[in-house]
Amino acid sequence: MPWTLTSEFTFDSAHVISGYDGPCGRLHGHTYRVRMQLTSERLRPSAHVKRSIMVADFKTLKWAKKDVDAGGLDHAYLNDLPELGDDTTAEVVAAYIHRHTMRRVRADLQDGDDGADLRLRVTLWETPDSCCEYWEA
Ligand SMILES: Nc1nc2c(c(=O)[nH]1)N=C([C@H](O)[C@H](O)COP(=O)(O)OP(=O)(O)OP(=O)(O)O)CN2
Numbered sequence: 001m002p003w004t005l006t007s008e009f010t011f012d013s014a015h016v017i018s019g020y021d022g023p024c025g026r027l028h029g030h031t032y033r034v035r036m037q038l039t040s041e042r043l044r045p046s047a048h049v050k051r052s053i054m055v056a057d058f059k060t061l062k063w064a065k066k067d068v069d070a071g072g073l074d075h076a077y078l079n080d081l082p083e084l085g086d087d088t089t090a091e092v093v094a095a096y097i098h099r100h101t102m103r104r105v106r107a108d109l110q111d112g113d114d115g116a117d118l119r120l121r122v123t124l125w126e127t128p129d130s131c132c133e134y135w136e137a
């Protein structure tokens with residue numbers, strides 16, 4: 001893959017791992033750090049520029065840093081998100097971020113572009129020393 005686009009940001013959210021026998025089973029919060037890495041075989045236009053000069057728009061990759069009321073994950077109670085419910089581990093949240101990011105990247109594609117060459121790797125830090133990676137080969 002000739003291009004890898006990398007974008008990093010944080011969001012602050014609360015969660016409970018329901019049924020966890022320990023402190024993570026109580027309401028608490030994290031400053032989550034996200035690293036998005038999107039690889040591509042070719043360059044494309046974006047929603048903001050018509051020429052083929054981007055893998056994807058950085059703005060598209062950073063949706064999750066927006067406030068939850070604006071469609072992101074900042075200042076969210078993660079357990080309130082129907083797709084997550086009580087299973088808000090870093091593993092499940094990373095897969096959720098991957099799914100929703102690819103949905104947004106695909107929505108930006110031009111007609112006739114299936115985006116088959118695009119691969120996204122999401123790294124999600126729940127604390128400064130613990131992270132989870134999610135990608136699809
Ligand atoms: N595989 C996973 N294990 C744990 C997860 C997870 O998402 N996936 N989450 C938690 C808790 O949410 C906890 O808040 C984070 O755990 P931990 O890294 O242990 O956090 P601390 O910094 O508080 O740990 P120290 O004991 O102070 O090092 C637990 N496990």
Ligand SMILES: [Zn+2]
Pocket residue numbers: 015024028029030126
């Ligand atoms: Zn936690």
